[in-house]
Amino acid sequence: MSKNRIINVFIASPCDLAIERRAFKDTVSELNKGFGRGATVEFVPLGWEDALSQVGRRSQDVINQDIDNCDVFVLVMWRRWGQKAPDAKARGFGSYTEEEFYRALGRLEKTKTPTICAFFKHIDAGEMASPGPDLKKVLRFRKKLEQSKQVIWRGFKDEASFIGEIDKHLAAYAKGEIQSATEPISETLLPDSAIKELKKLRKEAKQAVQRAEKAEQTAKGATARAETSEKLAEARAAQKSVNLAEKAAKAALEGKLEEARQDFAKALDGTTNLRVLCLGFEFFRRIGELDEAERLLRRWLSVSGPEAQTADTAAAHGNLGMLELTRENLDAAEASHKKSLAINEKPGRLEGMASNYGNLGLIEQKRENLDAAEAYHKKSLAINEKLGQLEGMATNYGNLGLIEQTRENLDAAEAYHKKSLAINEKLGQLEGMANQYGNLGLIEQTRENLDAAEAYQKKSLAINENLGGLEGMANAYGNLGVIEQKREKLDAAEAYLKKSLSIYEKLGRLEGMAIQYCNHGAIAKQRANKAEARRLWKLSLDLFRKVGAKLRERHVQKWLDALGE
Numbered sequence: 001m002s003k004n005r006i007i008n009v010f011i012a013s014p015c016d017l018a019i020e021r022r023a024f025k026d027t028v029s030e031l032n033k034g035f036g037r038g039a040t041v042e043f044v045p046l047g048w049e050d051a052l053s054q055v056g057r058r059s060q061d062v063i064n065q066d067i068d069n070c071d072v073f074v075l076v077m078w079r080r081w082g083q084k085a086p087d088a089k090a091r092g093f094g095s096y097t098e099e100e101f102y103r104a105l106g107r108l109e110k111t112k113t114p115t116i117c118a119f120f121k122h123i124d125a126g127e128m129a130s131p132g133p134d135l136k137k138v139l140r141f142r143k144k145l146e147q148s149k150q151v152i153w154r155g156f157k158d159e160a161s162f163i164g165e166i167d168k169h170l171a172a173y174a175k176g177e178i179q180s181a182t183e184p185i186s187e188t189l190l191p192d193s194a195i196k197e198l199k200k201l202r203k204e205a206k207q208a209v210q211r212a213e214k215a216e217q218t219a220k221g222a223t224a225r226a227e228t229s230e231k232l233a234e235a236r237a238a239q240k241s242v243n244l245a246e247k248a249a250k251a252a253l254e255g256k257l258e259e260a261r262q263d264f265a266k267a268l269d270g271t272t273n274l275r276v277l278c279l280g281f282e283f284f285r286r287i288g289e290l291d292e293a294e295r296l297l298r299r300w301l302s303v304s305g306p307e308a309q310t311a312d313t314a315a316a317h318g319n320l321g322m323l324e325l326t327r328e329n330l331d332a333a334e335a336s337h338k339k340s341l342a343i344n345e346k347p348g349r350l351e352g353m354a355s356n357y358g359n360l361g362l363i364e365q366k367r368e369n370l371d372a373a374e375a376y377h378k379k380s381l382a383i384n385e386k387l388g389q390l391e392g393m394a395t396n397y398g399n400l401g402l403i404e405q406t407r408e409n410l411d412a413a414e415a416y417h418k419k420s421l422a423i424n425e426k427l428g429q430l431e432g433m434a435n436q437y438g439n440l441g442l443i444e445q446t447r448e449n450l451d452a453a454e455a456y457q458k459k460s461l462a463i464n465e466n467l468g469g470l471e472g473m474a475n476a477y478g479n480l481g482v483i484e485q486k487r488e489k490l491d492a493a494e495a496y497l498k499k500s501l502s503i504y505e506k507l508g509r510l511e512g513m514a515i516q517y518c519n520h521g522a523i524a525k526q527r528a529n530k531a532e533a534r535r536l537w538k539l540s541l542d543l544f545r546k547v548g549a550k551l552r553e554r555h556v557q558k559w560l561d562a563l564g565e
Helices: 015-039 048-055 060-069 096-111 125-129 133-148 159-174 193-218 222-253 257-268 274-286 290-304 311-326 330-345 350-366 370-387 390-406 410-427 430-446 450-467 470-486 490-507 510-526 530-547 550-563
Strands: 005-012 041-046 072-077 115-121 152-156
Touching (some): 005 096, 015 159, 041 159, 060 096, 072 133, 072 159, 133 257, 222 274, 274 311, 290 311, 311 350, 330 350, 350 390, 390 430, 430 450, 430 470, 490 510
Parallel strands (some): 072 115
């Protein structure tokens, strides 16, 4: 029997993460029982507690020996900077946690080991906007770490998501598949139009301050002066918010996630500017912080009026529907979009109605009610055609094409997708072009024209890589994997599918993860590994059930039944 490979894993953290430290040890133990046995590895957890048990007191010298011998160094931080280290202050460290991290980093720079993974627990934007002394240090450190690109940097929300990150990264390390620290971790964080919008806002804010200053200078009487001074203070606060939002947007467009997050937190603190709130919502939605995005929408509604019959209120309800659709809460998504639709229908806001109909169509597509979905998309298309809204028409044609694909009407689907592609090419909409190349590739794949399918998918992938569109990249990698699988090139197929699965896991896209588990299971079956195929298909089945993908669920169950016990 071969001897297990030992992997030493050191955890460093301040004292506000006791739950995560316990979860770390429990997760390592579970990994050893399951994954470790199969992979013939054993993870050994190390931390200050182990040094304490060795010497009967807390000895940084013993702890440092463990850091010098670890294969993986795990840093976990939240609000605290760490326990003050009087004996380390002379060396320039403000806490033991800081000393431990920089010792590991120094070793990495000299020897290219250990692998360093930094995990930061979620901090609300409100806390980031007004941090105390300890949190200020943590936030500065987060920005510095992200910019250095020397270590793997991830956020987590709660104990369950922390366990998931530890499990995933340690298993990846053992298999030699650990992600590069320099690999992008987010999709395009804002639309390119954001800067143009903010320049306009900055100009308006400057003019508002100038008007308020002039009014203050000409005000007569104590009451009038007090009122104009208050309005001037409000105008200056609004101007500051816009300037910070512009700074955040520039950071976001440069891919500086942490810098953008912290600047947006300051820009959004107390603002009632709906356009700034909208931009903040879009940013937090795109980075997957849906609770924060929802909080901004709730504030948006409190400013515009939750029952007001205005375009702003309709837009907020529509965006809430988008969030619930992302969360796979289809009933809640439908309720929000119908509320938005009712507000838009009264004055006949056609553009808003077209958007609502399109989103309701997407919900029915998710439910696999294809006739209802088609009816909604055709209503949306009719309005967009009337308004001459080419971008909306392209989206409608694409969705109608997907419906025909599901019905296996490939010629009709191809015609719709080519209409969508032509409009996107005319408008220079790269993301739309990538989507349609992917859809046309799927049609050729179904027709068994694998070379044509591959060409389309590689066009889609190239655009998404250029845009930093992770979800589009995941789709393309998955489809390329299936093409290689059909060619019976299983190693190449598996490599593509692993890339796809890794991105979907990062983005938390359950349906995408389920599809790739399903594809991996098919490869295992081709390799006559029934046990692995069954395990992967069961994982896939559970996720399809969770997101309510009934048709896919039925397919996977059929394959499991055919596989037998």
